[in-house]
Amino acid sequence: xxxxxxxxxxxxxxxxxxxxxxxxxxxxxxxxxxxxxxxxxxxxxxxxxxxxxxxxxxxxxxxxxxxxxxxxxxxxxxxxxxxxxxxxxxxxxxxxxxxxxxxxxxxx
Amino acid sequence: xxxxxxxxxxxxxxxxxxxxxxxxxxxxxxxxxxxxxxxxxxxxxxxxxxxxxxxxxxxxxxxxxxxxxxxxxxxxxxxxxxxxxxxxxxxxxxxxxxxxxxxxxxxxxxx
Numbered sequence: 001x002x003x004x005x006x007x008x009x010x011x012x013x014x015x016x017x018x019x020x021x022x023x024x025x026x027x028x029x030x031x032x033x034x035x036x037x038x039x040x041x042x043x044x045x046x047x048x049x050x051x052x053x054x055x056x057x058x059x060x061x062x063x064x065x066x067x068x069x070x071x072x073x074x075x076x077x078x079x080x081x082x083x084x085x086x087x088x089x090x091x092x093x094x095x096x097x098x099x100x101x102x103x104x105x106x107x108x
Numbered sequence: 109x110x111x112x113x114x115x116x117x118x119x120x121x122x123x124x125x126x127x128x129x130x131x132x133x134x135x136x137x138x139x140x141x142x143x144x145x146x147x148x149x150x151x152x153x154x155x156x157x158x159x160x161x162x163x164x165x166x167x168x169x170x171x172x173x174x175x176x177x178x179x180x181x182x183x184x185x186x187x188x189x190x191x192x193x194x195x196x197x198x199x200x201x202x203x204x205x206x207x208x209x210x211x212x213x214x215x216x217x218x219x
Contacts, residue, residue, distance in 0.1 A: 032205070043111070044198065044210040051206070086151065090205055095141070095164040098151035 002027045004089050006099035013077050014107050021072040021102045023061075023087030032090040033070040035061055036098075039083045047072075047085070057081070077106045110134065112201050112211035120217045126187040129214045133180050133201030139163075140182040141208065142174060145196040154197075157182055189218045 003026045013019055025031060035047040048056045050063040050070060061072045070087060087099040113132040121127050133140050141164075142154040153166040157176035174184040180201070186193055194217050200208035 043212050044200075046207045046209075049206060091153075092164060095153050095156055095166070096143075096151075096200075096208060097153065098143075100150045 002089060002091055002097050004087050004097050004099040006085075006087055006102045008102045009100070010103045010105065012105040012107065015079055016076050019072075019074045019077045019081070019104065019106075021085050021087075021104065023070045023072065023099060025068050025070065025087075025089050027068075027089055027091075031063075033061075033063055034088045034090065034096070035059070035070075035072050036086045036088055037083050038086070044086070077104075079106045079108060082106045112199055112209050114197075114199050114211035114214050116214060117212065118215045118217075120219060121189050123189055123191060123218055125189050126185060127189060127216060128183055128185045129197055129199075129216070131182045131184075131199030131201075131211060133182070133199075134203075134209055137201035137203050137209070138180050139202045140176055140180065141200045141202070142182070142184050143198040143200065144168075145198055145213070146194075151198070154184065186216075191218050194218045 005024045033050040036044050037047040038044045059074045063070050082105050084101050084103050086101045088096045115130045139158045141156040143151050145151045155174050156164040160176045171187045176182045196213045196215050198213045199211045202208045
């Protein structure tokens with residue numbers, strides 16, 4: 001069965017520290033993976049997608065098919081990064097399977 | 109451009125009633141998806157419509173249904189409401205599979 005797992009419900013770091021939000025998936029095929037973010041009182045929005053291999057707001061994520069992982073990383077966390085982060089897998093174009101989410105709290 | 113608009117933002121219904129939620133996608137977007145978000149289950153896919161046809165369906169009972177109109181606006185309906193249907197219902201529209209744009213959601217409370 002297709003599944004996305006985010007093992008940490010809450011991740012708390014200090015400003016300037018590195019951040020890694022973990023995401024593992026199970027999918028039989030070539031997955032399309034995304035990270036979505038929800039800032040306080042804002043709607044869920046796309047942060048980045050693996051297919052574009054881009055860096056957004058300093059975040060990067062590399063798809064590791066061997067480890068079936070798509071961890072989100074940022075070398076130096078900022079307070080404005082505090083939010084809920086969701087890893088998602090596109091099952092069949094239009095159907096997203098989400099992980100349970102990780103709340104990132106960046107302390108001053 | 110205007111984002112995805114969901115109405116109403118909040119609803120309180122009684123068990124056994126039915127409810128209809130509305131979603132207006134971004135202009136030009138023909139795909140509309142619906143998700144249920146709860147603290148226990150997280151974000152779960154309900155169904156997806158494209159050009160008035162349901163393309164994908166999640167694992168929800170038949171009490172949950174939807175439709176899409178020719179202008180791409182979509183509605184979802186939940187009949188015979190149960191307490192467990194209390195959730196935030198999110199609608200997302202997309203032009204391509206690469207990015208889904210989400211609405212603010214409709215908070216449904218069943219009492």
